[in-house]
Amino acid sequence: MSTIAQASVPPARASGARARLQNWLPRLVLAPSFAAILVFVYGFILFTVYLSFTDSTILPRYGLVGWANYERLWRLPNWWIALENLAIFGALYIGICVVIGLFLAILLDQKIRGEGVLRPIYLYPMALSFIVTGTAWKWFLDPGIGLEQVMHHWGWTSFHFTWIKDTEMAIYCVVIAAVWQSSGFVMAMFLAGLRGIDNEILRAAQIDGASTFQIYRRIVIPQLRPAFLSAFVVLAHLAIKSYDLVVALTNAGPGRATELPATFMYSYTFARNSMGVGAASAVIMLMMIASVIVPYVYAEIRGGGNER
Amino acid sequence: MSAEAGTTGARQSRLSRALLYALLIVFAVYYLLPLFVMLVNSVKPLSEIRGGNMLALPHEFTTAPWKSAWNEAQIGVSATGLAPYFINSILMVVPAVAISLIVGALNGYVLTKWRFPGANVVFSLLLLSCFIPFQIVLIPMARILGIIGLAGSISGLVLVHVVYGIGFTTLFFRNYYEAFPTELIRAAQIDGAGFWRIFTRILLPSSGPIVVVTIIWQFTNIWNDFLFGASFSGFDSMPMTVALNNLVSSSTGVKEYNVHFAGAIIAALPTLVVYIVSGRYFVRGLMAGAVKG
Amino acid sequence: MAFLEIVDLEKSFGNVRVLKGINLEVEEGDFLVLVGPSGCGKSTLLNTIAGLEPISGGEIRINGRVVNDLAPAKRDIAMVFQSYALYPNMTVAGNIAFGMEMRGIPKAERDRKVAEVAKMLQIDHLLDRRPSRLSGGQRQRVAMGRALVRDPQVFLFDEPLSNLDAKLRVEMRTEIKRLHSSMGTTIVYVTHDQVEAMTLATKIAVLKDGVLQQFGTPDEVYNDPANIFVADFMGSPAMNLIPARVDAGAAEPMLVLDRGSEEPLRLPLNGAAPKLANAVGGDIFFGIRPEALTDPDSADRTASHVAHGECTIEVVEPTGSDTFAITRLGGKPVVARLRADARVRAGEPMRLAFNLDKTVFFDAKTEQRIA
Ligand SMILES: Nc1ncnc2c1ncn2[C@@H]1O[C@H](COP(=O)(O)OP(=O)(O)O)[C@@H](O)[C@H]1O
Ligand SMILES: [Mg+2]
Numbered sequence: 001m002s003t004i005a006q007a008s009v010p011p012a013r014a015s016g017a018r019a020r021l022q023n024w025l026p027r028l029v030l031a032p033s034f035a036a037i038l039v040f041v042y043g044f045i046l047f048t049v050y051l052s053f054t055d056s057t058i059l060p061r062y063g064l065v066g067w068a069n070y071e072r073l074w075r076l077p078n079w080w081i082a083l084e085n086l087a088i089f090g091a092l093y094i095g096i097c098v099v100i101g102l103f104l105a106i107l108l109d110q111k112i113r114g115e116g117v118l119r120p121i122y123l124y125p126m127a128l129s130f131i132v133t134g135t136a137w138k139w140f141l142d143p144g145i146g147l148e149q150v151m152h153h154w155g156w157t158s159f160h161f162t163w164i165k166d167t168e169m170a171i172y173c174v175v176i177a178a179v180w181q182s183s184g185f186v187m188a189m190f191l192a193g194l195r196g197i198d199n200e201i202l203r204a205a206q207i208d209g210a211s212t213f214q215i216y217r218r219i220v221i222p223q224l225r226p227a228f229l230s231a232f233v234v235l236a237h238l239a240i241k242s243y244d245l246v247v248a249l250t251n252a253g254p255g256r257a258t259e260l261p262a263t264f265m266y267s268y269t270f271a272r273n274s275m276g277v278g279a280a281s282a283v284i285m286l287m288m289i290a291s292v293i294v295p296y297v298y299a300e301i302r303g304g305g306n307e308r
Numbered sequence: 309m310s311a312e313a314g315t316t317g318a319r320q321s322r323l324s325r326a327l328l329y330a331l332l333i334v335f336a337v338y339y340l341l342p343l344f345v346m347l348v349n350s351v352k353p354l355s356e357i358r359g360g361n362m363l364a365l366p367h368e369f370t371t372a373p374w375k376s377a378w379n380e381a382q383i384g385v386s387a388t389g390l391a392p393y394f395i396n397s398i399l400m401v402v403p404a405v406a407i408s409l410i411v412g413a414l415n416g417y418v419l420t421k422w423r424f425p426g427a428n429v430v431f432s433l434l435l436l437s438c439f440i441p442f443q444i445v446l447i448p449m450a451r452i453l454g455i456i457g458l459a460g461s462i463s464g465l466v467l468v469h470v471v472y473g474i475g476f477t478t479l480f481f482r483n484y485y486e487a488f489p490t491e492l493i494r495a496a497q498i499d500g501a502g503f504w505r506i507f508t509r510i511l512l513p514s515s516g517p518i519v520v521v522t523i524i525w526q527f528t529n530i531w532n533d534f535l536f537g538a539s540f541s542g543f544d545s546m547p548m549t550v551a552l553n554n555l556v557s558s559s560t561g562v563k564e565y566n567v568h569f570a571g572a573i574i575a576a577l578p579t580l581v582v583y584i585v586s587g588r589y590f591v592r593g594l595m596a597g598a599v600k601g
Numbered sequence: 602m603a604f605l606e607i608v609d610l611e612k613s614f615g616n617v618r619v620l621k622g623i624n625l626e627v628e629e630g631d632f633l634v635l636v637g638p639s640g641c642g643k644s645t646l647l648n649t650i651a652g653l654e655p656i657s658g659g660e661i662r663i664n665g666r667v668v669n670d671l672a673p674a675k676r677d678i679a680m681v682f683q684s685y686a687l688y689p690n691m692t693v694a695g696n697i698a699f700g701m702e703m704r705g706i707p708k709a710e711r712d713r714k715v716a717e718v719a720k721m722l723q724i725d726h727l728l729d730r731r732p733s734r735l736s737g738g739q740r741q742r743v744a745m746g747r748a749l750v751r752d753p754q755v756f757l758f759d760e761p762l763s764n765l766d767a768k769l770r771v772e773m774r775t776e777i778k779r780l781h782s783s784m785g786t787t788i789v790y791v792t793h794d795q796v797e798a799m800t801l802a803t804k805i806a807v808l809k810d811g812v813l814q815q816f817g818t819p820d821e822v823y824n825d826p827a828n829i830f831v832a833d834f835m836g837s838p839a840m841n842l843i844p845a846r847v848d849a850g851a852a853e854p855m856l857v858l859d860r861g862s863e864e865p866l867r868l869p870l871n872g873a874a875p876k877l878a879n880a881v882g883g884d885i886f887f888g889i890r891p892e893a894l895t896d897p898d899s900a901d902r903t904a905s906h907v908a909h910g911e912c913t914i915e916v917v918e919p920t921g922s923d924t925f926a927i928t929r930l931g932g933k934p935v936v937a938r939l940r941a942d943a944r945v946r947a948g949e950p951m952r953l954a955f956n957l958d959k960t961v962f963f964d965a966k967t968e969q970r971i972a
Contacts, residue, residue: 019672025503026422029414033474034430040452040471041437044445051447060451100335107332120587121336124343126594127583128576129532131549135556135572136342139349139565145357153361184339188591241441244534248553262535265443270539275447282443293439491686494653495747499700500674509699513690 101186122184134248167257193227373566393551412477460542611658637808679748687732876972900954
């Protein structure tokens with residue numbers, strides 16, 4: 001990606017009203033989008049930030065209360081649960097997706113017959129709504145009818161799998177479903193990275209006597225740095241925004257055991273009539289995402305500029 | 309790349325090949341399992357699910373759950389099935405995709421071929437807007453939709469999806485047109501074509517791939533959206549995902565798992581079909597949206 | 602008044618000055634070649650003439666009319682691009698006809714003109730193809746066809762041959778020259794290839810870093826370079842530029858060339874002497890083209906002054922038609938062009954003939970020509 005000035009065609013200056021219109025046309029075309037983004041994104045962000053300093057409850061109100069909402073937010077056990085869950089979920093989700101994705105990509109890269117069949121199978125969950133994924137896994141992990149029953153039917157009667165009903169373990173069910181949905185996509189990213197590696201370098205390494213394992217460890221994987229970075233950014237971004245999956249899979253339960261910042265924000269804003277706290281939690285979420293995205297975009301833009 | 313088995317014996321290599329394929333198949337089973345579970349159990353009677361093995365094929369094949377999910381099941385207060393909400397989703401997706409596509413194409417065109425001072429600022433703002441967590445705009449958006457009279461309407465959802473979609477569509481087209489030779493634009497200028505004619509005669513006819521990628525990306529995202537649907541729709545304007553969630557998580561009455569599964573498949577069908585028909589473009593969109601964005 | 606006039610032309614991108622006060626006058630029917638190293642501003646200059654880049658200062662006149670503020674389509678020009686810039690979604694015929702379509706010329710007339718031009722360029726059998734199904738040479742012809750069909754006052758070419766392989770390039774070069782002489786239309790042609798410049802041009806403008814270095818006929822630019830840059834840039838193999846001194850001498854100033862461990866070589870200055878009077882004792886660059894530095898037998902018999910000197914040959918490079926011998930003078934390798942069968946061996950001394958009619962002298966500091 002590069003946003004550095006490139007040769008483009010500036011309008012030739014011309015006289016006359018029509019020509020002047022031509023010169024302004026590009027700006028006019030871009031103007032509605034620009035206005036929409038200014039209002040609906042940046043204006044709204046400012047508005048939400050503002051709300052987070054007000055005494056808004058069920059509706060926005062404009063009495064300023066300083067940092068009160070933030071103080072309240074950080075005293076709420078539910079918020080701490082949400083953050084703790086996000087830490088567990090985020091770390092496992094990113095970690096397992098990367099491991100499975102890389103592993104699958106390497107396996108698929110061994111001149112596999114049938115790659116054309118396998119790849120779409122690994123990737124199709126990405127086309128599904130999280131609500132669909134949540135529904136499927138909700139019942140599949142359900143002790144009453146799902147996996148546990150299957151095992152019992154197959155004769156393993158002592159098998160127990162009740163994580164989804166267990167306040168301690170339910171968050172790991174979210175991880176299971178989320179990994180199922182996204183790991184194929186991470187595989188695709190790594191596979192693209194692997195295919196981009198210069199074959200001659202690998203031949204040179206072979207001639208140097210490196211084993212397949214060594215070639216991957218010493219030469220291939222280090223060259224996948226950009227893919228690792230992209231995967232991390234995309235997954236972190238998805239994790240912080242995660243909402244639908246939790247709603248469909250556990251509805252943040254049992255109790256509030258699988259609360260995440262996104263579900264927290266929604267319930268405090270719209271169900272618990274604490275819009276000020278909800279706004280404050282949304283601001284924190286924005287800051288979390290910004291801390292991942294901004295350095296990445298900045299590096300991308302700078303890197304892109306250097307390459308040219 | 310591929311690493312060839314160096315000097316290892318043929319037998320060992322055949323063994324490791326077998327292991328390789330076994331692993332790949334195990335993973336394929338893992339990814340297909342939930343789809344299999346949904347499919348198989350959507351054609352079983354409820355009793356067979358409750359008492360039986362979820363991974364077993366149906367003893368008694370029935371299409372009743374599908375019928376129920378489509379137009380009988382209780383969603384919220386009314387027993388309409390998912391059909392009206394499926395229509396809602398279509399009424400929402402088609403205009404939202406079309407508008408954001410056109411706007412994105414024009415933006416990309418201007419941002420690459422008619423740059424003006426400040427264009428980079430506009431692009432950066434659009435680009436960053438792709439990443440915001442939507443929670444940050446939920447509250448003001450609900451207010452604004454109320455003020456302009458679009459609260460709880462499909463038009464309101466279209467507006468929301470267009471506004472938060474143009475960042476991505478612009479990014480897609482900008483990156484595509486960036487690689488489009490500027491000399492072609494210059495040649496067309498010398499030939500006497502202006503702003504619109506260059507766009508319609510020169511750029512658009514060569515934009516097929518990116519149009520497909522963008523449509524798929526937007527279609528998938530908007531169809532699958534839940535947050536905006538849950539936040540801004542009314543009973544009559546609920547999109548499919550919200551209706552499905554209502555169906556599955558309603559706490560009243562018996563849990564009709566088979567109907568839930570049928571409903572989930574119905575909700576997944578449009579995007580799955582798109583994926584199967586145009587997988588290549590789908591992946592390209594994902595990569596462009598993820599890696600570039 | 603010239604046909605194409607460029608007066609004090611300035612062009613900046615942001616605060617980067619890319620063209621710095623360019624002045625050029627081209628007569629009707631001239632073939633002007635803009636030549637210079639990559640990045641010197643040739644394409645930018647051409648684009649300002651085309652109206653594709655707005656100018657920051659100065660004036661451009663075509664046939665007496667100031668075109669500064671005129672849109673490209675209104676300037677009565679046609680352009681051929683380096684990448685050919687063929688519209689990928691249109692057929693060859695569609696590409697050629699697009700400009701006429703934009704100007705509202707009726708279909709029948711368009712078809713007639715397309716057929717005419719296609720015949721002239723021998724691409725009539727390709728008219729229904731898309732550019733992606735053409736070879737490089739064919740694309741080149743289509744791009745030319747698109748320009749020709751406009752019948753403009755000025756043709757602009759931006760490195761039109763640089764994407765072709767060597768053989769095709771020579772072929773197309775000849776073809777362009779033939780087209781020019783048969784149509785007589787004014788051409789401005791950009792290239793970084795000085796051989797192309799020499800073979801095609803009636804006028805050459807040498808650019809460096811946005812500054813016009815020299816503007817003249819190919820003969821002037823080749824034989825009377827205005828400065829070291831032009832001398833070095835034009836000609837292949839390049840002119841020998843030898844660090845030298847001017848010595849007061851006994852009777853008249855002499856040129857002194859270092860020969861390493863041996864006694865320095867001293868050459869008479871003859872006609873150049875008066876101009877070099879000021880340079881006595883100072884450092885200069887002595888320029889002599891390889892073809893003016895030969896074995897005594899191949900020295901130009903019409904030359905009025907030929908001097909001889911003994912030089913040690915370091916490397917011998919036979920090319921078949923000639924043999925190049927490399928010696929060392931003023932501490933730098935110097936190329937002499939010998940007959941193919943000249944008897945010469947590396948490491949041995951040889952007597953070389955210096956054609957003093959064809960020598961040039963540059964100030965070592967300013968790098969400008971002094972004689
Ligand atoms: N649109 C532009 N914006 C900024 N700089 C440009 C632009 N076009 C060309 N330049 C700069 O102007 C100089 C001359 O470029 P150009 O005319 O393309 O050179 P060339 O002689 O190789 O054709 C280069 O240094 C180039 O980087
Ligand atoms: Mg150029």
